[in-house]
Amino acid sequence: METEALGMAQEIDFSLLALFARATFTVKLVMLGLMVMSFWSWAIIVRKHLMFRAARSEAAVFDAAFWSGEPLDELYERIGAEPQGSSEKIFAAGMLEWRRSHRQDGGLIAGAQARIDRAMNVAIARESEVLNKGLSFLATVGSTAPFIGLFGTIWGVKHSFEQIAISQNTNLATVAPGIAEALLATGIGLIAAIPAVVFYNKLNADSERILGGYEAFADEFATILSRQLDA
Template sequence: MSADLSYTHLILEASLVVQLVMLMLVLASVVSWSMIFSKRLMLKRANRDADNFEERFWAAEDLGPLYSRISGSRHKLSGMEKIFEAGFKEFARLRKQEGISPAAVLEGAQRGMRITLNREIDYLETNLSFLATVGSTSPYIGLFGTVWGIMNSFRALGQVQQATISMVAPGISEALIATAMGLFAAIPAVIAYNRFSNDVERLINRYDTFVDEFSSILHRYAYHK
């Protein structure tokens, strides 16, 4: 490629609107990649914590000591640990009160778990909407830059007597770079969004199943102990 058609030259010589489009797409790509890496680590940690907690939960003969260890832990609770802590705490609090039926105690514990579950779902879905937005809008933003650049090239072409390919090639080339950058920003964001959405859905189903299983255990505690 000649020096006049190098990528650096084309970007630097592009019109202000096309340069702003390119800058916007670069920023969107950088932010989305940052979110992709942080989201991947977060989901990996959430699954590992769920595995560890389920192993301790089903190995425990009495849930009281497990609750005491978790509630007294110094690390920040999340996921199943937080759901378990919220449910058992509410169950123990209501059970100490006089005149409350076992059904009301169980309902209060389930309500506490559901509230915590919804907060965990919000946490898991953080940044997914941004990735979806980048994936769906970046090609159109890049296309806008392409249309604008081609429009400027043809406008300049109309001011000369004789048109040659060398006159329009730089303008069209810089315009097509905007489309390429739009795709570069969109494709990883779409792939990551689809992957993370599936992982989050599976994790939510796992949490939801735990709520049902724990509710069954609390049901036995409420009616038989």
């Protein structure tokens, strides 16, 4: 009897496509949802990697120009009214407020330093929102995908036990396909969750380093303007 059951089990197709095709409608929905989450996570990972690399490159180019000794007014005029890079936007926000703080007679309006700092902080906050956009989705996938996959597994095991009860047959050929289909959902959940967690931590750390550079530049720029204000 056991030999016959083993022979029947060996004839069953256990490929991933076959397991997916034999799964119940609910488990299929779970698997498809996890696949979509995994695909979207990788799209965010690739896009953020390219974005952060461009941000670091742009910051390096701007820092070289800022510390080259070129007058700040000339640098601001060269950047123009619509700066492209994040560092340029922060610098332009500070310079714009610096110019607006001058009266027509050349004097400064009171509270210029605080307004300049606030303008650059607002610019940094905007860039932070752009850099961190999508990272919360990675965190969500990393924390929920295993449980979503586990739900699919539990549902699949439930269906398998129902089939066993209906057929009143507990041999390997009856039990194995349903259990394998159910476990596939947990496997897909882990495949979606593990890269999301790993790259969320990496990208979040990269984002903090980039924003730390922006904040350091804003402090240095504010110090330069403060000297001119005191003068």
